[in-house]
Amino acid sequence: MRSKSVDILVIGAGPSGCAAASYLAMHGHRVVIADSAQFPRDKTCGDGISPLAVRMLIRLNVLSQVESEGAFRIENVLIQSPMGKMNRSRFDESLGANEYALAMPRIDLDSILLKYALSSGAEAMLHTRIEEVQTDGDLITSLTAKHLDSNVRVKIQPRHVIFAVGANIGFLRRCGFTVNTQNVSLATRSYYSTSIPLPKDYALYFDEELIPGYGWVFPVANQRANIGIGVVRGRHRATSNIEMLDAFINRRVNQEVLCGVTREDDVKGYPIRSDYGTQRIAGANWMLVGEAAGLVNPLTGEGIDLALYSGILASECLHAGIGLSQPYSRLYEAELSRRFRLLFVGWRICRNLLLRRHIMDRIVHTMSVDSELRSLIVKMGLGLESPISLAHPKWLYRVIRSR
Ligand SMILES: Cc1cc2nc3c(=O)[nH]c(=O)nc-3n(C[C@H](O)[C@H](O)[C@H](O)COP(=O)(O)OP(=O)(O)OC[C@H]3O[C@@H](n4cnc5c(N)ncnc54)[C@H](O)[C@@H]3O)c2cc1C
Numbered sequence: 001m002r003s004k005s006v007d008i009l010v011i012g013a014g015p016s017g018c019a020a021a022s023y024l025a026m027h028g029h030r031v032v033i034a035d036s037a038q039f040p041r042d043k044t045c046g047d048g049i050s051p052l053a054v055r056m057l058i059r060l061n062v063l064s065q066v067e068s069e070g071a072f073r074i075e076n077v078l079i080q081s082p083m084g085k086m087n088r089s090r091f092d093e094s095l096g097a098n099e100y101a102l103a104m105p106r107i108d109l110d111s112i113l114l115k116y117a118l119s120s121g122a123e124a125m126l127h128t129r130i131e132e133v134q135t136d137g138d139l140i141t142s143l144t145a146k147h148l149d150s151n152v153r154v155k156i157q158p159r160h161v162i163f164a165v166g167a168n169i170g171f172l173r174r175c176g177f178t179v180n181t182q183n184v185s186l187a188t189r190s191y192y193s194t195s196i197p198l199p200k201d202y203a204l205y206f207d208e209e210l211i212p213g214y215g216w217v218f219p220v221a222n223q224r225a226n227i228g229i230g231v232v233r234g235r236h237r238a239t240s241n242i243e244m245l246d247a248f249i250n251r252r253v254n255q256e257v258l259c260g261v262t263r264e265d266d267v268k269g270y271p272i273r274s275d276y277g278t279q280r281i282a283g284a285n286w287m288l289v290g291e292a293a294g295l296v297n298p299l300t301g302e303g304i305d306l307a308l309y310s311g312i313l314a315s316e317c318l319h320a321g322i323g324l325s326q327p328y329s330r331l332y333e334a335e336l337s338r339r340f341r342l343l344f345v346g347w348r349i350c351r352n353l354l355l356r357r358h359i360m361d362r363i364v365h366t367m368s369v370d371s372e373l374r375s376l377i378v379k380m381g382l383g384l385e386s387p388i389s390l391a392h393p394k395w396l397y398r399v400i401r402s403r
Contacts, residue, residue, distance in 0.1 A: 001144075001155050006032045008318070009143070009158035010122075011130050014043060015053075015304050016290025017164030018113035019311030022060055025121035027319045032158075033114075033122050034145060036129035040111040043166075044270035046189055047226045048074075048202055048218045049102040049109070049304055050382055051091055056308035062116045069112055071104040072220050077378060078201040081364040082208040082357045087374065088201065089367065094378035101202050103218045103226065105191075109304075130156075130165075133175045138284040161286040162314055164307075167271045172292060181233070183275035183294065183348075185213065187301055188241040189228025190267045192249070195260025197222045203257075204300065206360050207248060212351055214300075215248040217258070224264070227252075230272060230301045242267050274298035277344045281336065282329035287314045295340070298347045299381055306383070310336060346387030350380075366402040373398055 008024055010017045013035035021033040035041075049057070049071065057063040067073075078088045091099045118124055125145065131153075132144040142157045165171055169179050198219040205215045213231035220226055229245050239247075245267060252258040275294035281287065289295075290307030297306065314332050321328025354363060367374040373395060379385035389395070 001153050003142070003155040003157055006030070006156060006158045008032070008160045008162065009034065009156060010162045010164055011035075011143075012164035012166060012168075012290075012292070013037075013039065013114050013117070013124070013126070014110060014164060014166050014290065014307060015113060016166075016292070016307035016311040017162065018110070018117045019056070019060060019308045020162050020164060020289055020315040021117040021122040022062075022113075022120045023312055023315035024319065025117065027315075029319070031117075031122040032125055032156075033117060034125040034128050034130055034156075036127065036148065038127050039114055040107050043106040043110060044187070044189065044268040045106045045226075045304070046187070046216050046218050046228050046301070047103045047105055047109070047220055048216070048302060049104060050202075050300075050302050051095055051099045051101050052383055053302075053305035053308055054100065054102060056305060056312065059312060060116070060308070062113065065112055065116065066102065066104065066109065069104075069108060070221075071102040071109070073200065074101040074103055074202050074219070075200045076202065077101075077381075078199075078203040079364055079367070080203075080205045080207075081360040082206055082211050083361045085361050085364040085368070087364050087367040089374050089378050091378075093371075094375040095382075095384065103202075103220045105220055105226070130171070135176075140284075140286050159285065160318060162311075162318075163286065163288045163292045164290050164311065166291040167273045168292075169271065169273070177288070177292075178279045179273065180275035180278040180294070183273065183278070183298065185230050185232050185272045185274070185298075185301065186241060186269055187228055187230035187272050188245050188267060188269035189226055190245070190263055191220070191265040192225050192227050192258075192261045192263055194223050194225065194258055194262075198225055205248070205252070207251060208357060209244065209247065211357065211360070215245075217252065225258075227258075227261075241269050272296050272301050272303065274301075274344075274347075277337075277341050282333045284327065284329065287318070287329050287332050289314045293336075297381075297383055298344070298351050302382075306340075342388060343383060343386055346380075347383075350387045350390075362399060362402070366399045369402055370398055 296303035
């Protein structure tokens with residue numbers, strides 16, 4: 001088998017891998033980014049780019065490109081409770097001036113991010129699947145890659161490896177990583193055209209039939225939306241996800257939220273991993289980033305923001321940590337833990353306690369009458385404030401007493 005030495009190997013060219021590769025290449029490192037797919041490639045997703053993700057695109061200096069190539073600007077977050085209470089909050093009022101979200105089909109977003117990584121100096125190995133990892137203790141010594149065009153296998157010998165493989169659970173397990181399937185949900189979506197323009201809402205519907213999951217309507221253009229549902233595994237066995245998605249859309253049509261809806265694409269489903277904090281995410285010369293590290297918000301199923309965040313953080317640690325006495329991977333693990341460990345604990349507690357019929361109803365009602373609390377809940381849902389703050393007696397009192 002032919003062998004190839006590389007300095008930094010990034011496996012996966014989604015948002016986390018491209019963020020890491022762009023940052024490292026920009027800072028003068030030799031990076032190879034491998035992906036089993038041919039690009040442009042689709043990724044089953046809701047296509048929602050949260051305000052935190054927008055901030056990360058600004059940090060990478062790629063936001064203007066994403067916007068100029070057609071990302072759809074979203075001004076509000078709309079939440080509907082199981083009993084039909086509704087609240088619409090403007091991002092700029094809840095989060096601060098100039099805050100907004102975007103939506104863009106992943107086939108377009110990921111192409112822009114990959115092109116950006118390549119123009120920053122990274123080298124791509126596309127249509128190349130990483131199949132196996134060889135280790136010496138905790139150190140990754142080599143990996144076997146297969147070129148899917150020629151079926152030729154190559155042994156790659158990297159000095160550093162960043163795993164950005166998303167929810168490829170089979171591969172992660174083959175590499176010896178643990179995946180906690182208790183925190184895996186299943187999401188299903190398709191693209192739809194509508195006969196009237198859609199409001200610029202990041203719309204989340206916590207329907208009784210789906211809770212603790214939810215359904216979303218994210219406009220990707222004036223009259224085109226990504227519509228989908230995310231459900232917790234094993235809770236809704238009686239019906240298929242496609243039937244649940246159809247029923248979700250029918251409820252929106254009856255509610256007159258959607259008008260003249262026509263499906264434009266196949267319905268596709270994919271798992272979502274939110275198990276950050278239950279596994280090792282870094283070792284001697286390797287780090288897991290994005291969804292490979294279980295970094296997806298368990299309340300909303302959003303992972304693009306945390307993928308970009310962790311990709312940038314991992315590469316900052318690698319860049320700063322090479323040559324230091326403390327391994328860069330420890331820096332990464334510690335910094336990620338400082339930022340996200342409690343947040344994930346809080347999000348999981350919220351998912352188990354708050355995503356219930358009556359409690360959600362009260363919370364959504366309180367959001368519509370108490371602007372301070374509304375801002376806190378929007379920040380908390382988006383990962384910009386710890387959910388622990390909501391447990392303060394002052395807020396609990398205001399939720400209970402709101403009329
Ligand atoms: C239906 C659905 C809806 C969602 N909606 C949203 C949303 O609206 N907003 C949001 O923020 N998040 C959403 N998410 C989550 C989001 O899609 C992911 O969290 C995000 O894509 C993670 O980015 P990533 O870079 O970590 O991994 P990915 O985007 O999954 O990229 C991983 C890449 O690795 C490659 N790869 C995998 N294994 C190998 C291998 N062995 N060798 C080579 N290449 C490999 C894959 O081909 C892929 O290109 C949704 C998820 C689903 C399933």
